[in-house]
Every structure is written in structure tokens, then in C-alpha cells.
Amino acid sequence: xxxxxxxEAVIGxxxxxxxxxxxxxxxxxxxxxxxxPNVHTCPICLAHPGSLPTINERAVRYALQIATALECDxxxxxxxxxxxxxxxxxxxxxxxxxxxxxxxxxGRLEGVRVHRVHLxxxxxxxxxxxxxxxxxxxxxxxxxxxxxxTPLVEIVSxxxxxxxxxxxxxxxxxxxxxxxxxxxxxxxxxxxxxCDANVSVRRAGDAELGTKTELKNxxxxxxxxxxxxxxxxxxxxxxxxxxxxxxxxFHFDPRTGSLTPLRSKEYAHDYRYFPEPDLVPLAPxxxxxxxxxxxxxxxxxxxxxxxxxxxxxxxxxxxxxxxxAELGAYFERALEAAASxxxxxxxxxxxxxxxxxxxGELVARLREAADGDADPSSSKATPxxxxxxxxxVEARRVTTGAARQVLAALVSxxxxxxxxxxxxxxxxxxxxxELEGIVERAIEAxxxxxxxxxxxxxKAIGPIVGAVMRETKGRADGGEVTRLIREKLSSG
Amino acid sequence: xxxxxxxxxVGEALRRIDGGELSADEYADAYAEAAAEDELNAYLWxxxxxxxxxxxxxxxxxxxxxxxxxxxxxxxxxxxxIETTAGSRILxxxxxxxxxxxxRRLEEAGARLLGKTNMDEFGMGSSTENSGYGPALNPWDRTxxxxxxxxxxxxxxxxxxxxxxxxxDTGGSIRQPAALCGVVGLKPTYGAISRYGxxxxxxxxxxxGPLTRDxxxxxLLLRAMEGRDGCDSTSVGIAGGIELPTREGxxxxxxxxPRELSAEAEGMEAGVAATFERALSTIRDLGGEVDECALxxxxxxxxxxxxxxxxxASANLARYDGVRYGLRADGEVELGAMYERTRxxxxxxxxxxxxxxxxxxxxxxxxxxxxGRAQRVRTRIAADFASAFERFDYLLTPTSPTxxxxxxARSDNPLAMYMADYCTVPMSLAGIPAISIPCGLAExxxxxxxxxxxxxIAAPAFTESGLLDAAYAVERALGLTATPPGAGP
Numbered sequence: 001x002x003x004x005x006x007x008e009a010v011i012g013x014x015x016x017x018x019x020x021x022x023x024x025x026x027x028x029x030x031x032x033x034x035x036x037p038n039v040h041t042c043p044i045c046l047a048h049p050g051s052l053p054t055i056n057e058r059a060v061r062y063a064l065q066i067a068t069a070l071e072c073d074x075x076x077x078x079x080x081x082x083x084x085x086x087x088x089x090x091x092x093x094x095x096x097x098x099x100x101x102x103x104x105x106x107g108r109l110e111g112v113r114v115h116r117v118h119l120x121x122x123x124x125x126x127x128x129x130x131x132x133x134x135x136x137x138x139x140x141x142x143x144x145x146x147x148x149x150t151p152l153v154e155i156v157s158x159x160x161x162x163x164x165x166x167x168x169x170x171x172x173x174x175x176x177x178x179x180x181x182x183x184x185x186x187x188x189x190x191x192x193x194x195c196d197a198n199v200s201v202r203r204a205g206d207a208e209l210g211t212k213t214e215l216k217n218x219x220x221x222x223x224x225x226x227x228x229x230x231x232x233x234x235x236x237x238x239x240x241x242x243x244x245x246x247x248x249x250f251h252f253d254p255r256t257g258s259l260t261p262l263r264s265k266e267y268a269h270d271y272r273y274f275p276e277p278d279l280v281p282l283a284p285x286x287x288x289x290x291x292x293x294x295x296x297x298x299x300x301x302x303x304x305x306x307x308x309x310x311x312x313x314x315x316x317x318x319x320x321x322x323x324x325a326e327l328g329a330y331f332e333r334a335l336e337a338a339a340s341x342x343x344x345x346x347x348x349x350x351x352x353x354x355x356x357x358x359x360g361e362l363v364a365r366l367r368e369a370a371d372g373d374a375d376p377s378s379s380k381a382t383p384x385x386x387x388x389x390x391x392x393v394e395a396r397r398v399t400t401g402a403a404r405q406v407l408a409a410l411v412s413x414x415x416x417x418x419x420x421x422x423x424x425x426x427x428x429x430x431x432x433x434e435l436e437g438i439v440e441r442a443i444e445a446x447x448x449x450x451x452x453x454x455x456x457x458x459k460a461i462g463p464i465v466g467a468v469m470r471e472t473k474g475r476a477d478g479g480e481v482t483r484l485i486r487e488k489l490s491s492g
Numbered sequence: 493x494x495x496x497x498x499x500x501x502v503g504e505a506l507r508r509i510d511g512g513e514l515s516a517d518e519y520a521d522a523y524a525e526a527a528a529e530d531e532l533n534a535y536l537w538x539x540x541x542x543x544x545x546x547x548x549x550x551x552x553x554x555x556x557x558x559x560x561x562x563x564x565x566x567x568x569x570x571x572x573x574i575e576t577t578a579g580s581r582i583l584x585x586x587x588x589x590x591x592x593x594x595x596r597r598l599e600e601a602g603a604r605l606l607g608k609t610n611m612d613e614f615g616m617g618s619s620t621e622n623s624g625y626g627p628a629l630n631p632w633d634r635t636x637x638x639x640x641x642x643x644x645x646x647x648x649x650x651x652x653x654x655x656x657x658x659x660x661d662t663g664g665s666i667r668q669p670a671a672l673c674g675v676v677g678l679k680p681t682y683g684a685i686s687r688y689g690x691x692x693x694x695x696x697x698x699x700x701g702p703l704t705r706d707x708x709x710x711x712l713l714l715r716a717m718e719g720r721d722g723c724d725s726t727s728v729g730i731a732g733g734i735e736l737p738t739r740e741g742x743x744x745x746x747x748x749x750p751r752e753l754s755a756e757a758e759g760m761e762a763g764v765a766a767t768f769e770r771a772l773s774t775i776r777d778l779g780g781e782v783d784e785c786a787l788x789x790x791x792x793x794x795x796x797x798x799x800x801x802x803x804x805a806s807a808n809l810a811r812y813d814g815v816r817y818g819l820r821a822d823g824e825v826e827l828g829a830m831y832e833r834t835r836x837x838x839x840x841x842x843x844x845x846x847x848x849x850x851x852x853x854x855x856x857x858x859x860x861x862x863x864g865r866a867q868r869v870r871t872r873i874a875a876d877f878a879s880a881f882e883r884f885d886y887l888l889t890p891t892s893p894t895x896x897x898x899x900x901a902r903s904d905n906p907l908a909m910y911m912a913d914y915c916t917v918p919m920s921l922a923g924i925p926a927i928s929i930p931c932g933l934a935e936x937x938x939x940x941x942x943x944x945x946x947x948x949i950a951a952p953a954f955t956e957s958g959l960l961d962a963a964y965a966v967e968r969a970l971g972l973t974a975t976p977p978g979a980g981p
Binding site for chain 1: 568569570576578583586588589590592687688689690691692694695696722723724725726803804806807809810811812813815816817827831851854855856859863
């Protein structure tokens with residue numbers, strides 16, 4: 001299902017990020033993943049009578065990094081609130097979160113406005129024993145409090161996204177950005193990155209927003225895109241049929257790929273927010289904010305802009321390199337290697353070439369080799385080797401075709417491109433006389449094709465070029481070969 | 493020997509221990525024995541055996557200043573491994589895995605835990621009748637209440653089953669029982685003593701404090717407990733610490749008497765008013781300047797309090813859900829039913845009433861009208877005090893509008909019960925320190941034997957040393973020696 005003609009999608013994302021601090025948000029228990037249940041607990045995160053929370057300063061610093069990376073305004077004093085609800089994963093009966101005065105507001109990431117960024121604590125993990133895997137109908141429910149109290153940053157976007165694909169790309173960019181900050185593992189499968197979507201549909205051109213629904217539990221970027229697409233399709237059909245969209249919450253089931261509405265009892269909460277009296281207002285010092293800003297480095301969005309403006313990379317390539325952390329790092333190292341060998345001339349010609357090789361050939365070879373996604377940083381083809389190879393192409397010391405063979409060899413066995421070229425005899429032919437002779441022999445070997453070219457069919461040149469390339473093992477420059485064949489056949 | 497021993501203030505006992513006239517262990521064991529024979533239901537837990545011998549038994553060589561003196565602790569404070577119920581059936585049998593900071597500090601200062609005292613469930617009440625374990629009785633008249641919620645602590649101190657005690661005060665829960673039992677009770681400034689390990693009723697109001705024989709003992713306990721605690725973000729301690737009181741006269745001190753909380757106070761008994769007036773004369777005789785003043789918003793104190801405190805309580809008590817500790821209603825039932833049964837069975841009527849009040853006040857659509865408005869009243873009340881303290885060093889009121897009332901007299905009338913805190917709630921809302929000291933005896937309205945009346949002295953935030961000094965001078969001038977009928981050496 002997808003959006004019907006004449007409708008516009010309006011999508012906002014709510015993203016929860018588990019911070020990778022050493023300890024929990026409001027107590028000294030260690031964070032963990034995959035340990036035995038209930039080994040990282042204390043009177044505070046088990047909500048024993050009389051225990052009190054204290055704010056984890058590292059978590060505040062991490063959250064400030066996220067807030068400043070998203071260009072938000074940091075509140076001089078933000079307030080923690082109690083969000084009240086009963087559930088066994090919530091031992092105090094309230095979650096400490098932020099409400100009307102969050103840590104930061106009013107940011108932006110690649111043109112999408114960020115409404116707010118706030119700090120809160122994660123719930124414990126429920127394990128429902130029984131067929132359903134949900135609390136309803138389960139035989140027993142167990143609670144693991146290891147996760148309870150993990151610091152969470154919630155990031156809420158404005159409804160500025162207009163398609164499921166855009167939503168997925170933005171979420172991925174956000175993930176790359178946060179990952180670069182080093183403040184979270186941002187791993188969707190492990191739950192350190194969680195994404196909910198608010199989705200509505202309106203007739204194209206309408207200024208007013210339609211009724212939104214909330215989609216929860218989409219635990220991969222693919223599911224996020226798919227879930228939103230499905231909901232957009234459903235909503236536009238509801239509208240098309242003349243009905244009203246009802247505000248409700250859907251739970252995405254990754255096993256079936258379908259959205260099921262949560263029973264109203266499960267989400268129709270009155271959370272009875274009120275200021276948390278056990279904590280004083282959170283007032284980050286100017287120094288803390290400055291340190292957070294200074295720790296940012298070049299973020300993906302800025303990197304994309306630089307690649308376009310300074311290196312002249314096309315937008316798609318710039319985006320690919322800037323938003324894919326591993327690929328971007330590889331590219332940067334290759335650029336450095338090129339610069340250190342005196343290769344880049346400032347016009348960006350070589351940089352563009354390196355970018356093309358990285359995003360094109362390298363990615364393709366790596367995918368073949370790894371049967372899917374592959375991390376270029378662990379590849380045998382080092383960025384330095386790739387830079388050297390590109391320099392050889394630019395200097396017309398190897399042809400593009402030969403360079404592809406060299407790259408394939410680098411990916412499978414590593415090594416130095418110069419040596420591979422030498423060993424395999426792949427250096428570009430520079431003896432014009434030798435090439436001329438080979439071309440003449442190829443024309444003789446392919447008389448039918450030669451005849452067609454003579455009769456004015458330029459496409460028929462293929463078999464002759466192929467014969468030359470076979471003979472030269474790709475060492476001949478394709479353009480030169482074509483020029484020579486045409487010359488021979490028109491003059492002959 | 494033992495009876496005389498039990499009449500000593502702790503300050504005096506410590507002097508004798510330091511002078512070698514008294515054995516620290518003998519002193520402590522006299523109380524272990526007395527507490528075990530408590531007849532007022534003042535204790536929910538007492539030690540089963542004498543205190544362990546420490547040092548040579550003289551206490552002279554031991555450094556910690558409190559020399560092994562026993563202390564009774566309201567059952568609202570967690571003590572590792574010792575049953576702590578907050579007076580509630582929902583925590584019956586609960587043994588905390590940790591110790592409250594206030595208790596730990598007392599132990600570090602050399603005090604030893606004597607027993608856990610009875611209280612209104614979770615601190616909600618003014619008579620200790622809301623205890624899940626039966627009411628504590630007033631040592632002056634066992635047909636009357638000791639006040640509350642720290643009624644067990646006040647009763648034990650006056651009944652000489654504890655040398656001193658700690659309690660908690662949210663709207664008057666130290667001062668009012670101190671007044672009704674004829675002992676000293678201090679509610680320090682909010683933030684003076686850590687709340688960590690003190691079971692929460694209303695977090696923005698709860699404060700730990702001493703209940704003692706005299707003002708010097710209150711200073712000793714406060715000195716041992718106050719201070720910033722990394723486990724309580726709202727704790728700050730008292731700058732400069734606590735000086736023991738020495739003041740003789742009251743020359744140069746200006747005392748304000750807010751008419752809204754004295755002459756004009758609703759339900760003020762004639763005997764209480766007269767006793768209060770006599771105390772004012774004594775203060776004048778000591779050289780203190782006494783003048784009327786106004787706290788215009790304090791009449792709304794109770795109303796604001798009964799929105800804010802229940803609102804916070806409704807969240808604070810949500811953790812008693814039967815999942816992790818304490819009572820869980822038995823039977824294989826669905827989650828919602830388990831919550832319902834556990835909380836229906838575990839909580840008493842007053843606690844349920846306040847949870848419902850608080851839940852309602854925080855509900856969507858009502859928040860502004862109740863919680864928001866009550867917060868604004870609170871701000872105004874604090875401002876009233878701030879302007880009064882521009883003219884006066886201290887403010888004086890009767891601690892409670894009445895003397896101890898009869899058991900059951902107000903059980904069916906929550907509003908009448910709430911009136912018991914009429915004079916103490918405004919200081920709690922303002923977060924300022926206030927002490928109640930005995931100022932005489934008075935007949936209840938309608939006649940009967942005379943019962944203790946408390947004088948409340950309030951001071952600006954974090955000026956406890958000055959407050960204790962003034963209270964000390966007044967205490968000496970009043971020179972009260974009355975003891976409950978049948979008690980005494």
C-alpha cells in the first residue's frame with residue numbers, strides 16, 4: 001500500500017536513544033546488555049521505600065552533545081517531571097522524564113526541525129512467558145530491572161518529513177550523527193535506538209494537519225519505512241472513502257510486518273505529570289554547554305555541505321559519504337593519502353575521482369565479497385592503496401578497466417597497486433605503434449563487424465574493441481582504441 | 493537508680509559518662525529495658541537483647557560524641573535488615589536493604605538504635621490512630637492521642653522509654669505530637685537533613701527532626717544529622733553547623749505573633765490561648781520585644797497543603813504495588829486485579845483518601861485549578877513569612893490549637909483532624925524551621941485534667957542555631973517541671 005494520488009504525507013519522528021554512560025540515569029548501577037537478569041539493581045532503581053534519585057552528570061553532558069549537535073537552544077534551567085502510570089516495568093509507579101521545560105528545544109538537522117530534546121530514564125524489561133509474547137494471555141510475566149533506569153534521550157522532530165523514505169533517511173542520519181558523538185551505541189536491534197512515528201495525511205496543498213496516528217516498536221529502519229508507508233496507505237484509503245482518521249496508536253509486529261492497534265486501555269493514560277520534587281532544576285553551566293559544543297567535531301550534515309561546496313561532489317555522492325560513517329571515514333583517509341602524495345590539486349578532480357571509486361567500485365566489490373553490507377574499514381583494500389590506484393588512473397598509467405581488476409585484487413588479497421599492475425602486466429600501453437598493429441589485426445579478425453561499421457553502423461564496433469581488449473588484457477585506453485578503429489575503417 | 497537515670501537529658505547523661513560517673517552501656521541498657529516494657533504502643537520494634545558491650549563500658553575512651561546513647565527512630569526511616577513499615581500493613585515484614593542517611597549519621601556519631609516508633613501510616617495523620625498497628629497512647633492520659641504522625645516518638649520520649657527520638661514533619665508531624673506529649677520537637681529547614689532512606693509522604697515538605705527532653709538535646713541530635721548528602725539532591729545542610737544553645741536573656745530580639753495563627757486561629761481552645769499568653773509574658777519579662785504581625789495567606793495554608801501533599805503522596809505511594817516487596821494480595825489474578833487487591837488490603841482509609849485526593853488534583857483538566865493554584869498559595873505564604881522576618885527575628889504561635897484530644901474523637905471527621913495542623917502547616921509550606929517547646933499545662937475545652945501545651949517558635953531558613961538559642965532561653969525562663977500523673981522519679 002502507498003499514498004493515494006492527491007494526498008500528502010506529514011510525518012514526525014520520536015526517537016529514543018539509550019546513552020552509553022557507565023552508570024544509570026539516577027543511581028550508580030552499571031549499564032549492561034545481555035547480563036543475567038536483575039544483577040544491576042539497587043534500592044534506587046528497584047524503587048525501595050525512601051530511596052531518592054540523583055542526576056547522572058555524564059548523562060547530562062551526553063544529552064547536551066546531542067542537543068548541540070542538533071543545533072538546539074539549551075534551557076538554562078530545565079525541570080524533571082514525574083510521569084505516572086502503573087506497570088511492573090516502572091517500579092516507582094512514575095517515570096522521571098521532562099515535560100514542559102525540556103533540556104533543549106528548537107533545533108534542526110538537514111532541514112528538518114527538531115522540536116525538543118529531553119532526558120529521561122528507561123523502563124525495565126518485561127518478559128512474558130506464553131504464546132502471545134504480550135502480557136495479555138501470558139502465563140507468567142517476569143521483570144528484569146537491569147535496563148530500568150538506563151539514561152534515555154528523547155528527540156522529537158517537527159512533522160517536517162514528507163515520505164516514508166525521507167523519514168528513514170533522516171532517522172539514519174540522526175543515528176550516524178549520534179554515533180559519531182560516541183554517546184550511544186544507537187543499535188536498533190539491541191534497542192539502544194528506538195523510533196516511533198507520528199503519521200498523518202492531508203490533501204496536497206492543505207495547510208491544516210490531518211488527524212495523526214502513532215506507530216510504535218519499529219525496530220529497524222526498513223520496518224520504519226515500511227510501517228509508515230502502510231499507515232499512509234491506510235489513512236489515505238480511509239479519507240478516500242469519506243471517513244475520518246481516528247487518533248490511535250499502532251504496534252508494529254516485525255514478525256508479520258503488520259500494524260495492530262493497541263487496545264485503548266493500553267495507551268489512554270492520564271499521566272498526571274507534576275514537577276519531580278526529589279530533584280532540583282537541571283541548570284547546565286555555560287562551561288558544560290561550551291564543552292559539549294566543542295566536542296562535536298564535523299558532523300555528517302556539515303560534512304555533506306563541505307563535500308558539495310569544496311570538493312564539488314554531486315549531492316548523492318556527498319550524502320552517501322557523509323551519512324555513512326564507515327564509508328566517510330574511508331574516504332577521508334583516502335583523501336589524506338592522496339594529499340600526502342601531493343596528488344590533490346585543489347580543483348577537486350582527484351577528490352571526485354576518489355569519491356566515485358569509493359562509492360562505486362569499492363562498495364560493489366565489498367558487497368560481493370561480504371555477501372551484503374561490508375565495513376570498508378576492515379577491508380584488505382586500504383584507503384592508501386585506493387588513493388594510489390586512483391592517482392595511477394588520473395596519470396593515465398592504468399586504464400579504468402585495468403584499475404577495476406586491480407581494485408578487485410586489492411579487495412580479495414590486499415597489497416600495493418603498483419606491484420599488482422607490475423605483476424599482472426596491466427600498465428597502460430603507451431606505444432602507439434604496437435596498439436595500431438593490434439587494432440589492424442582485430443579488424444581483420446572481425447570482418448563482418450568491420451563491414452557494418454564501414455556501412456555506417458557505429459554500434460557494430462563492439463566486437464572489434466572486445467578483440468583489442470582481449471589482446472591487450474585491458475591495458476589499452478578504450479577511447480584511444482575506438483578512435484583508432486574508426487580512423488582505420490573510415491580511411492580504409 | 494534506673495528511674496533517676498531515665499530522667500536525665502541526654503546532654504546531662506553524656507556529661508556523666510564523660511565524667512566517669514555513668515556507664516554508657518548501663519545507660520543504654522536501662523532504655524533497652526524500658527522500651528521493651530513500653531505500655532503506650534509507642535514502639536513497633538524494640539531490640540530483644542541488651543546492647544552489645546562497647547569498650548570498657550565507661551564510654552570515656554570512645555570518640556563518637558554520642559557515646560553509645562540509644563535513640564528511638566520513627567518507623568519511617570529505613571534501617572538495614574530491621575523491619576520498617578512506615579506504620580502500614582502494606583510494608584509488614586519489609587526489611588530494607590539499606591539504612592537512611594539520618595540514621596547512619598546518628599550511628600556514626602555514636603548513637604545506637606533503640607527501637608522503631610509507632611506512627612500514622614506513611615505519616616498521614618495527627619493522632620497516630622492511623623497506624624496499621626494500633627494507636628499509640630498519650631503518656632499524660634491513656635484515653636487520649638499523643639498527636640501525630642510522630643506520635644510514637646513523642647510518647648516514648650515523654651514516657652521515658654526513650655532518651656530522645658527522631659521523627660519526621662510534613663505539616664506538623666514532629667511539632668504537634670511534641671506539643672501534645674509535652675516534649676521538645678524541632679522541624680529543621682527543608683534541606684537541612686537528608687531525606688535519603690526516609691520513606692516519602694510529600695517529598696517537597698518532608699523533613700527529619702529531633703524529639704527530645706530539652707532544647708540542648710535537640711541541638712545535639714540536629715548537629716549529628718544535618719549536612720549535605722550526595723544521595724539527596726535537595727539536601728544542603730546548615731552553613732556553619734549547629735552551636736549548642738547558651739543564651740540567657742532575650743534582649744534585643746523581636747518576636748512577632750501572627751494573629752491568623754494565634755488569637756484568630758480557628759478552633760483555638762481557651763486554655764491553650766491563655767497558656768500561650770502567659771508564655772508571651774515570660775518572653776517579655778526576659779527582655780524580648782513582642783508584637784502582633786500578619787501572615788495574610790496563612791489561613792489558606794491547610795487548603796494548599798491538602799492539595800500539594802496528597803498530590804505528591806499519590807505518586808510516592810505508587811511503588812507499593814505488590815510486585816517487588818511488601819504485601820502482595822494472594823491468588824492467581826490478572827495484573828490489574830493484583831494491584832487493586834494489594835493496595836485495597838494494604839493501605840488504611842486515610843492513606844486511600846489522600847491517594848484519591850492527590851490523583852484527582854493532578855488529573856488532566858484539574859491540574860491548574862488545584863495543584864497549580866496551591867503552588868501559588870504556597871509561594872504567597874513563603875512571601876508572607878519573608879516580609880514578617882524583615883520586622884521580626886522569630887514568630888510565635890501555639891503549636892496546636894488544642895491539647896491532646898480523646899482517642900476516636902476525630903476519627904470519623906477528617907477535616908477536624910486536619911485542623912490539628914492549622915498552626916504548623918504554613919511553616920512547612922515555607923520550608924522554614926520551627927520548634928515546639930512545652931510552655932505549660934491547660935485544661936481542654938469542656939474541662940478535664942490539665943494537659944501539655946506547646947509554644948511554636950519559627951525562624952528564617954537555616955537559622956537553626958539562633959532559633960535553638962532563643963528557644964533555650966525561653967525554656968529556662970518557663971522552668972517547667974510538671975510530669976504526667978503517676979510518672980517521674
